[in-house]
Amino acid sequence: MSDSPRILYCHCNYAQVVPEETKHSVLKKLSDSGAAFDAVADLCEMAARKDPMLRQIAEGGNVKIAACYPRAVKWIFGGAGCALKQSSTQVLNMRTEETEEIAATLLDGELVPNLPADKDGSKPAPHELPN
Amino acid sequence: MSALTEQPTLRILFYEGEGSTPLEPAKRYDAMTALLENGYAVTRTGSxxxxxxxxxxxxxxxxxxxxxxxxxxxxxxxxxxxFQDVSELGPSEILAKAESTRDETGSVKPGEWKPWFPVIDYDRCTNCMQCLSFCLFNVYGVDEENRIQAQNHDNCKTNCPACSRVCPEAAIMFPKYKSGPINGDVVTAADMGQEKMKVDISALLGGDVYAALRSRTTQAQERFSKERDEKQALNERQKCLTKLAQNADIPKEVLLSLPSPDEILRKAEEAKARGAAALARQNQMKNA
Structure with a gap:
């Protein structure tokens, strides 16, 4: 099993909020790299459907996610009942960050966790409680 | 629970591991793009x-x-x-194969619903139930512990962020919204000032948006009954809704899809009652 973080790319297919050029350039660099990765059409839709893949990702160790704002990604997963672990998740924001930086970070194999901290670390957040 | 969580979906895997020959990067990219843009999730694996x-x-x-x-x-x-060998297939043929597999297996057709719904930031949410009380479309509910949650995602009106405007804690996000903090960007002190102001604004014409609607509607109905001037009554309603639209950034399409004034009032009362009941249960649990 590789120690490299899993890579998840969101194409944000149903909105024009992520620049087209950024999305396509990041996807192209991932495709060209030969790395294993998951590409989803729309993370929001998967969360609304409570897609089991989200749980696999949340429980699967280190992950780098190219999507939108870290606060949004944290709670997209949380709302689906699949809390991401703060210590093992890094989110790259394709709405604001540069393509080159995103692609390089996704593929560099190092994880710099950046999810927003929980309000109260001593108590589980609602999304972390069993259903 | 929404049917969204039960519908089968088609997943696609580009298998490039043992027993296969990897695709050329350009072919991989073209095929992935075609699949993603048609709503499919695709995993590329090498080992x-x-x-x-x-x-x-x-x-x-x-x-x-x-x-x-x-x-x-x-x-x-x-x-x-x-399984499908793609040695001889281009992106459009690969997409066609995905579509036919989807049909054959009864999987959901991607793109029929635009995924627009509230995402709650529980680090900020205080469970005040304002969103539940405000939403006319039954998007919100509570879990078994009376915590607010988005339940009926596909009831939400596309591009309408109104509930996020009434949230006193800026805890409701719409990740596809154009600007922060509703889009998930960091909430600043300035945003909180604005959010509070928005709540004041959203309490249009003194107090509560539904009270405003009720008042306008009553006036319009009275005028209508007295003057039989349907057009004027409609104009009154339109004026009120336009003000709502401007202050809460509610798309015109959403306003146009609203039910009759009486139905709005009925739904508003129901939503308020559900919010109040959830709060009461929450208090009971706290005191128990």
Missing amino acids: GKVAGHERGPLLVLGRFDSGNPPVDNVDQDQASLR
């Missing part, structure tokens, strides 16, 4: 055993050595597993 898809069929694409699909390398029951 190891691949986890299956738990809620629907899995279509495995690749250039399989000697035409033999890697059956033992994919952890999926045979009944919902499909």
